Amino acid sequence: MKKITLTLLLLFIAGAAAMLAEAPSIYAIRNARVVTVSGAVIERGTVLIRDGLIQEVGTNVNIPADAAIIEGQGLTVYPGLIDALSTLGLPEFAPAAPAANGAPGGAVRTTPGAPAQQQQQAAQTRPAQGPEDRPQTTSWLNAADIVNPADRRIETARNVGFTTAVSFPNRGIIAGQGAVIDLAGEKAGDMVVAEPVGMYMTMGSGGRGGGMGGGFPSSLFGVIAYVKQVYLDVDHYKLVKAAYQQHPQGMKRPEYDRALEGVIQAPRILLPANRAVEIDRMLRLSAELKQKTVLYGGEQAYEMAAALKQAGTPVLINFKWPEPDRNADPDRPDSLRILEMRDKAPSSPAVLVKAGVPFAFYTDNTYTARDLNRFARRALDSGLSQNDLVRAFTLSAAEIFGVSDRLGSVDKGKIANLVVTDGDLFNEKTKVKYIFVDGVRFEPAPEPAQPARGEVAQ
Amino acid sequence: MRSIAIALLAAALPALAAPPVTAIVGGTVITITKGTFKGTVILKDGKIAEIGENVSIPAGAEKVDATGMYVMPGIIDPHSHIAAEATNEGSISVASMVDINDVINPEDIAIYRALAGGVTTIVTLHGSADTIGGQCATIKMRWGKDAEGLKVQGAPPILKFALGENVKRAGSSQQRINIPGLSMPQAPLRYPGTRMGVEDVLRQSFLKAKAYQAEWKEYNDQVKAGQHPIPPRRDLQLEPLVAVLEGRMLVHTHAYRQDEILMFLKVGDEFGFRTACLIHCLEGYKVAKEIAAHKAGVTTFSDWWDYKIEARDAIPYNAAIMLKKGVDVSLHSDDAQLMRHLNQEAAKIIRYGGISENEALSLITIAPARQIGLDKRIGSLEVGKDADVVIYDKHPLSNYAKVQKVFIDGIKYFDRDTDISGRAAKEARKKALIQKEQEMMRRAAPPTRRPA
Numbered sequence: 044m045k046k047i048t049l050t051l052l053l054l055f056i057a058g059a060a061a062m063l064a065e066a067p068s069i070y071a072i073r074n075a076r077v078v079t080v081s082g083a084v085i086e087r088g089t090v091l092i093r094d095g096l097i098q099e100v101g102t103n104v105n106i107p108a109d110a111a112i113i114e115g116q117g118l119t120v121y122p123g124l125i126d127a128l129s130t131l132g133l134p135e136f137a138p139a140a141p142a143a144n145g146a147p148g149g150a151v152r153t154t155p156g157a158p159a160q161q162q163q164q165a166a167q168t169r170p171a172q173g174p175e176d177r178p179q180t181t182s183w184l185n186a187a188d189i190v191n192p193a194d195r196r197i198e199t200a201r202n203v204g205f206t207t208a209v210s211f212p213n214r215g216i217i218a219g220q221g222a223v224i225d226l227a228g229e230k231a232g233d234m235v236v237a238e239p240v241g242m243y244m245t246m247g248s249g250g251r252g253g254g255m256g257g258g259f260p261s262s263l264f265g266v267i268a269y270v271k272q273v274y275l276d277v278d279h280y281k282l283v284k285a286a287y288q289q290h291p292q293g294m295k296r297p298e299y300d301r302a303l304e305g306v307i308q309a310p311r312i313l314l315p316a317n318r319a320v321e322i323d324r325m326l327r328l329s330a331e332l333k334q335k336t337v338l339y340g341g342e343q344a345y346e347m348a349a350a351l352k353q354a355g356t357p358v359l360i361n362f363k364w365p366e367p368d369r370n371a372d373p374d375r376p377d378s379l380r381i382l383e384m385r386d387k388a389p390s391s392p393a394v395l396v397k398a399g400v401p402f403a404f405y406t407d408n409t410y411t412a413r414d415l416n417r418f419a420r421r422a423l424d425s426g427l428s429q430n431d432l433v434r435a436f437t438l439s440a441a442e443i444f445g446v447s448d449r450l451g452s453v454d455k456g457k458i459a460n461l462v463v464t465d466g467d468l469f470n471e472k473t474k475v476k477y478i479f480v481d482g483v484r485f486e487p488a489p490e491p492a493q494p495a496r497g498e499v500a501q
Numbered sequence: 502m503r504s505i506a507i508a509l510l511a512a513a514l515p516a517l518a519a520p521p522v523t524a525i526v527g528g529t530v531i532t533i534t535k536g537t538f539k540g541t542v543i544l545k546d547g548k549i550a551e552i553g554e555n556v557s558i559p560a561g562a563e564k565v566d567a568t569g570m571y572v573m574p575g576i577i578d579p580h581s582h583i584a585a586e587a588t589n590e591g592s593i594s595v596a597s598m599v600d601i602n603d604v605i606n607p608e609d610i611a612i613y614r615a616l617a618g619g620v621t622t623i624v625t626l627h628g629s630a631d632t633i634g635g636q637c638a639t640i641k642m643r644w645g646k647d648a649e650g651l652k653v654q655g656a657p658p659i660l661k662f663a664l665g666e667n668v669k670r671a672g673s674s675q676q677r678i679n680i681p682g683l684s685m686p687q688a689p690l691r692y693p694g695t696r697m698g699v700e701d702v703l704r705q706s707f708l709k710a711k712a713y714q715a716e717w718k719e720y721n722d723q724v725k726a727g728q729h730p731i732p733p734r735r736d737l738q739l740e741p742l743v744a745v746l747e748g749r750m751l752v753h754t755h756a757y758r759q760d761e762i763l764m765f766l767k768v769g770d771e772f773g774f775r776t777a778c779l780i781h782c783l784e785g786y787k788v789a790k791e792i793a794a795h796k797a798g799v800t801t802f803s804d805w806w807d808y809k810i811e812a813r814d815a816i817p818y819n820a821a822i823m824l825k826k827g828v829d830v831s832l833h834s835d836d837a838q839l840m841r842h843l844n845q846e847a848a849k850i851i852r853y854g855g856i857s858e859n860e861a862l863s864l865i866t867i868a869p870a871r872q873i874g875l876d877k878r879i880g881s882l883e884v885g886k887d888a889d890v891v892i893y894d895k896h897p898l899s900n901y902a903k904v905q906k907v908f909i910d911g912i913k914y915f916d917r918d919t920d921i922s923g924r925a926a927k928e929a930r931k932k933a934l935i936q937k938e939q940e941m942m943r944r945a946a947p948p949t950r951r952p953a
Contacts, residue, residue, distance in 0.1 A: 170689065172593055173738065258592050264599040264635065265590040272598065272737050279734045286731055320586075320606055323647050328603075366945075367938055379927060380608065382934040417945055 067111040068482065069093045071104070072463065075115025080122050080438045081452035090120050092459040095482035100453055113463070118476060121433060121468055122452050123206025123460030125223075125440035128313070128339050128359045128405035131208035132224050132234065133186055134194040138408055170258025174272035178259055179247070182305025184212045184219030187238035190231035200410040201226045202487035204468065206460035206480045207236065209444055211243035211313070216266055217273070217302070218243040220309060223446050225460065227480035236458070240444040241337060242309035244270070267328060274332045277303050310445065311335040313359070317342040318384070326354045337443060341402070343384055344391040348398035357401040357443045360435075362418045363409050364389045389418075392435060393426030403440035412475075419469035433468055458482075521545070523911060524558045528567025528892065533574055533859065533866050534881040542572055544888035547910035552882055567892050570905060573862065574882050575621025575889035577869040578840050579800045580753075580780050580833035582625060583611035584640060584651070589630035594668065594691060595706050597660060598737035599635035601625055605648035611837040612651075616642045616915040618841030619891040619904045622653065624873050629663035629755040630671065632693070632702045636741055637661050637753065639873055641889070641909050657874035659777070660741050662703075663755035664765060666811050669694050700764050707772045710742035717743075751777040751874055757811040759784040766795045778872040780833065782823075783815035789826035798872035799823055800833040803849040820864065821854020831868035848898040858898055 070092040077085040077100060089104040090097060099105075106112065130136040171178030189212070200208065206226055212219035220239030228234040247266040260269045283297040312332075316325040317340035329336035341360040344351065351358060365385045367377065376382075395402045409415060419432060441451025449458050459482035466473035478485045523544040530552065531537045543551040543559065558564065582588060586604040590596035605625075615623070622641050627634035639656035672694030693699050716733045723730045744750035752769070756762045756779050769776050776797040779785065783806055785792060785799050792799060801823075806815035816822075823830045832847060834840030847861040870880025879887050888911035895902040907915035 170592065174598075260590060260599075261592040262590045262599065263587040264601065264604045265587070265592070265596065267603045268590075268598040268600065268737055275735045275737065279732070282731050318608075320608055320648065323649075324603070327649075367942065369942070376931070376935055378610075379931045379934070382931060382938070385938065386934055 067109075068095075069107060069110040070113060070459075070479070070482070070484065071106040071110040072113045072115045072118070072120055072461075073104075073106065075113075075463070076119040077453055078119060078121045078433060079453040080434055081454050088120075089115075090453060090461065092461075092479060092482045095459055097453060097455055097457050097459050097461075100455055113477065115463075117465060119464050119466065119468075120453060121204070121462045121464065122437040122450070122457075123462050123478065123480065124204045124436045124468075125207040125209065125403070125451065126200065126205050126406050127209050127403035127440040127443065129200075129208040129210050129408070130213060131196055131200055131205075131226060132190045132192070132194050132210050132231075133212065134191055134196070135189070136211075136213050137194075137196065171260075173259050174269050174276070176259070177273075177300075177302040178269065179215035180217040180273075180302045180305075181212060181215055181219050182217045182242060182303075182309070183301045184305070185222065185239055186210045186212060186220060186224070187222035187231075187235045190222070190224055190234050192228055192231055192234060196408075196410065197226045198488075200406075201478050201480065201485060202475065203410055203412050203415060204462040204464070204475050204478060205406075205410070206462065206478060207440075207450060209240060209440065211241070213243055213245070216245055216247055216260075216269065217306065218245065220305065221313070221444075223444055223450070225458070225480050227483055227485065233481070236450065237444070237446050239308055239310065240446070241311045241313050242306065243313045244315070246315055270328070271331065273303070273306060274334070276300075277306055281307070309334075311337055313337050313339050316340050316358075317361075319343040319346040322347040323350065326350055326356060329356065330354065339405070341391055342388045344400075344402070345387050345394040348394050348400055351395070351400045352398050357403070358391075358395065359405050359443070360391055360395075360402050361407050362404040362415070362422075363407040364418055364421055387425075389421040390425035392422050392431065396427065396431050401439055401443060402435060403443050404435050416469050416471050420471075423469075429467060429469075522550070522559050522562040523565060523888075523908065523913075524556075524562040525565045525567050525572055525890065525892065526558065528570045528572040529896075530882060531571060531573040531859075531862060531897070532882040533863055535883060537859070542882060542890060544890065544908060544911040547888055547912075549882060549884055549886050549888050549890075552884055565892070565906065569894075571893040571896055571902070572882070573619075573891055573893070573897055574866045574880060574886075575891050575907065575909065576619045576843050576865045577831075577873070577875075577880060578615070578620050578623040578834050578843060578865075579778060579831055579869040579872050580626065580835050581615075581623045581837070581840055582628065582835070583615065583623070583837050583840070584609040585625050585638070589628040590635065591628075591630040591671065592691075594632045594671075594693065594702055595738060596627075596631045596635050597633045597706075597739070597741040599627070601627065601636060601638040602652065605638060605640065605651060607644075607646060607648050607651050611840075612642050613644045613915075614837065615840050616644055616907050617904055617917075617920070619844060619893070619897070619907060620840055621889040621891070621907060621909050622870075622873075622875070622879055623840070624659060624753070626659070626661045626753070629661075629667040631663060632668050632699055633706060633742075634661040634663055634755075636750075639875070642907075642914065643909055643912075644914050653875065657751050658741075658744065658749070659751045659753050659873065660745055661753050661755070662765070664699055664761040665696065665755075665757050666809060667755070668699050669696065672698065696761055696764070699761070700768065703765075703768050704771075706742055707746065707768070710739045710746060711772075713739040714743045714746060745774050746772060748774070753778040753780055753872075755780045757781055757783050758814075759787040762788055763791060766791065766797065769795070777874065778831075781812075781835075783812055783819060785828070786816060786819045786822040789823045789828050792823065793827040796829075798829040798831065798868070800831040800869065800872060802835075803832060803846040804853065805839075817849065817853035820850045821856055824854075824856060824860065829868055829871055830864060831872055832864045833869070844893075844897040844902065845900060848900075851898070861898060 073089040074087050077088040088102050091099040091104050209221055209223050211221035221241045222238035223236040224234045260266045280303045287294055287297050312334045314325040316322040316338040337357050339359040341358040344358050365388050438451035441447040459479050461479040463477040464473050464475050475487050525542045530540045538554050540554040541556040584606050585601050586606045590599045624637050624639050626637035637659040639653045640651040643651050671691040693702050720732055754765050778798040782799045782801050804817040806812045820830050843865045847864045851861050867880035870876040890908040892906045893902040894905050905917050
């Protein structure tokens, strides 16, 4: 037994040593086109990477003798792409079924142990009777604490240029705290860039009780009332706790409430809003809660730019534009309102640029170049510039989550997350050549051939 | 707020832009409260500026010719469920914390269809699954405005209660609906399961509200005395009940049977609140005197009953009998379809009970206005009231009458001619969008490989 362990250990050390020998820590990409995003494009520049950081960027960079050189002729260097709202690294929160458009949505291994939400529900045998039971709330759950480097989607996403994801637990009404994670690393701890960066909330989709035994709240207005009560409770909780800290003697000890502790931690909240009606509703809720808010969804943001601007609320836009259901009855077309909405949804980014509303994209678990290029084409055709498209996937996302001091652009001192291509990003003809995550180089595996229509994908 | 949206809508419906002054001339004016005559109505700054048989038309006014037509106040429906994206918080029986105002859907097409039926103001509220269903919203049918734009500013808040079968069903294993073939996780039984239990839930709730009210009073007294106590926890479930106790919120109660009607009035007397409106109230004719003594309003159906046990002992003379006993009666729809012809529902009360034409039209105008606390602003054509006006081509109590135009706050929101002439363009736009989308989807489809 001991012998086996020792052998394994030796093998491991040997493996690690081999890896260290293979992976240099200094890279120089020279004579490449550098899209810094933060400033002007450098047509022939060099990016020097050392120990996971960008050491130098410019036209006149001294390349140290021990640097591994990448000839950048014909290549373009971009900041690594950021998926601004995802479950990457959190396989237990990945969508269960394979996503539409052929994306390998559910290709994750099963995580041992039930998800936290289920555990909580199991412990709670009686359905929630009101806000005081903190239903469908796991605000204390922090993505940074449950990152699983074995999530197979990490590599899939990295292959198409994603180096970073903002990942959130997503079950329940107050699902938990998100973290910015880099999409490479042996250990979970290596991957976390920042946490907590926002608290993910839903309006009850997914975990709805609906009078089916799920308890309170079971309706949209029930969820809204619950969230309002939670924030009133936070105010009161803080007062009582502060009073107790000052004079614990002679005062009844306030009850520890992990749900409220979680809510207090959140630097910002994420609220769902696709339709104009929902954007309006969530902006009003956000104002009432007095919380720094980021909306996600944004299908009809093109209609709400002025309100978003006035509220100063950024939007995470679902890059997977709404499409008609392929199985819908052709004799029962959607209403004009729905048709208009689907037609105009890809114009949201262009409209928001014009209005000066900050926004970033999320891919809704789509990580195939073909689909991403197609979605990009629709946004570009609706008036978005290539620059703004790239910015929304990089620096804007970093800014929205308060990490633009370390991510989002090709600048000296930032984390060496880069994507190197042979052409414009999101162009059908462009191939990703290299991806750097924390200064470690990856080359994308060739994308598997698309299954033909009618063929079974798995 | 939604300036772009509104700009777009304004471009699509130029009728929405308010002219400075509108003069409706040549029609038969049914004021409801000040008689019926051939005359003119002047709409200005959202209000009725002038009305009468001989009114001079101000220069620059847009004239609307209503010759041969009938001009009346907009219909008010005190009980509807349209334009809301949630109906019941059915998990608990005291859901006073939920508020329809949080879930208004200004895009519900039922709003436009109600407009086409002459309705201008409604109370949209919860279903009747709970003893205390939640807070209601009073909205005008301002089609094209956002949620906030529909709300009637300054309208008294209303809390919805319910009694009887719907409420106790979740508490009774016999009454619970089981859909055969559909395996549903059965929710645990919910208290109350009987009418006695409903009364108990009401009492318990108001007792809790009184304790909560006292807690805040004590706190406020201490603050006034210069102390610095920690304020009590705010409770969104109890706050509306305190508002009821303090007369700041109206009470509307879904009720069918005479026993539960009397029970509810008694609970009101005990805790010192008046019931502004008993909803449905199909057995109201049995206890009309008691209802009148409590000064409760009633909103009911004309001739719709027998859809469940508690709705069996009903008669079409209900409204007329209650009117004669001095009850303030109105009609309601409770239904998106019925609300488009409330004028015909009013006509049925003439058939069953012989009330006058004006009394019949009062049932859908000034009476519901009183029950929702807005009779000073809407419900009749009077100088100074909101310019909510409907023009019918025939007498509104005729089955053949069609709504021609509807004004809310002096702005035209429905025009039958514009609607009809605009249909072709909409159809064409729809077709074009479908085609464009189909083309896109064809291109986006994965490449086809022919089977070998």
